Amino acid sequence: MTVAVVTWNINSVRLRLPMVLDFIQQYQPDVLMLQEIKCTNDQFPTNAFTEAGYPHQAVHGQKGYHGVAIVSKFPLTDISSRVFCEIPESRHVSAVLDLGRGPLTVHNFYIPAGGDEPDPEINPKFKHKLGFLSELTSWFSEPEFQRGHLIAGDFNIAPHENDVWSHKQLLKVVSHTPIETEALNAILNGGHGWTDLVRKHVPFDQKLYSWWSYRSADWENANKGRRLDHIWATADIAEHCIAAEIAKPYRGWADKPSDHVPVIVRFAGV
DNA sequence: ATGGCCGCTGATAGCGGA
Numbered sequence A: 001m002t003v004a005v006v007t008w009n010i011n012s013v014r015l016r017l018p019m020v021l022d023f024i025q026q027y028q029p030d031v032l033m034l035q036e037i038k039c040t041n042d043q044f045p046t047n048a049f050t051e052a053g054y055p056h057q058a059v060h061g062q063k064g065y066h067g068v069a070i071v072s073k074f075p076l077t078d079i080s081s082r083v084f085c086e087i088p089e090s091r092h093v094s095a096v097l098d099l100g101r102g103p104l105t106v107h108n109f110y111i112p113a114g115g116d117e118p119d120p121e122i123n124p125k126f127k128h129k130l131g132f133l134s135e136l137t138s139w140f141s142e143p144e145f146q147r148g149h150l151i152a153g154d155f156n157i158a159p160h161e162n163d164v165w166s167h168k169q170l171l172k173v174v175s176h177t178p179i180e181t182e183a184l185n186a187i188l189n190g191g192h193g194w195t196d197l198v199r200k201h202v203p204f205d206q207k208l209y210s211w212w213s214y215r216s217a218d219w220e221n222a223n224k225g226r227r228l229d230h231i232w233a234t235a236d237i238a239e240h241c242i243a244a245e246i247a248k249p250y251r252g253w254a255d256k257p258s259d260h261v262p263v264i265v266r267f268a269g270v
Numbered sequence B: 001a002t003g004g005c006c007g008c009t010g011a012t013a014g015c016g017g018a
Helices: A017-027 A046-051 A124-140 A178-189 A197-201 A248-252
Strands: A002-009 A031-035 A056-060 A068-072 A077-080 A092-098 A103-110 A149-154 A229-233 A241-246 A263-268
Touching: A002 A017, A002 A103, A002 A149, A002 A229, A017 A031, A031 A103, A031 A149, A046 A056, A056 A092, A068 A092, A068 A103, A124 A178, A197 A229, A197 A241, A197 A263, A229 A263
Parallel strands: A002 A031, A103 A149
Antiparallel strands: A002 A263, A031 A068, A056 A068, A077 A092, A092 A103, A149 A229, A241 A263
C-alpha cells in the first residue's frame, strides 16, 4: 500500500469543486493541500469532501483572495496557521497526521506571488515575498525540522533552469529572478536539509512545469510553463518517497481549469 | 514576448494573480 500526497493551487475551490472531485476519483490521494481556495472557512465545501472520503479538514480561508486548506482521509491533529511579515493573509496551515511511520507534520504554503517589479524598494509585494522567504529560512533552522516534516504548496518560484520554458528570458521576471531562486535554494539546501521530492524522481535536465498562464492563447502548444508548485520533505520522510507526478492534463480540464495542475508524490509501505 | 486572461467583490471597475 502506498500513500499519496498532493499539492494544487485550485484558484477557487467553489468554482473548481467538480474538477477536484474528478481528480480524487482518478488519483485516490490520501492528503490534498489546496491553495487559493478564495473563500472563507464557512464557504468551504466541507460536506462534498467529507462525502468523497475526506472528513478530516484543516481550512484557513479568507474572503475573496488567497486561502489554504488540507483535506485528508486520515485524522489531522495540532492544526495551526502562521502569519508572515505581520500581514494578515491566509497563506499557511499545518497539521499533524500519522501515515504509519509516526507523527508527520505537513505544512501547506501559499508564498506571495510578488507582483511585477523584482525590486523590494519600489514594489511592496516583492518585499513581502522576500520577507516571507526570510522568515521561512529562520523558522526551518529550528530543531523540530530535523525530521518528520513535509512542506508543500504554491511557492511561486521556479528554482532551476529547467523549471521554466526559457531561463534567459525569465531571469528578470518575478518567479525566476536570481534573488528568489537563490533564496529558495538556500532554504532547500540549508537548515537541516530538505529533499525536493519531484526532482528526486525527474532529472534536472528535463523541463518540468506545474503552471501555464491563462494569457497564453494556446497554452499546450506554446508550453511556456513554470514549475511553481513544490513538495519537499525531511530526509527520513524523503527516503520512502517512491514516485512523483505532475498531472498536466488538468490544465485542460473542461472550459474552466486552474492555471496550476496537481503535483503528486507517493510514499511506500504503510 | 510577456500578457492576449481569470476569479472575486455590499461586483457592474478594480484588485490580485505570476
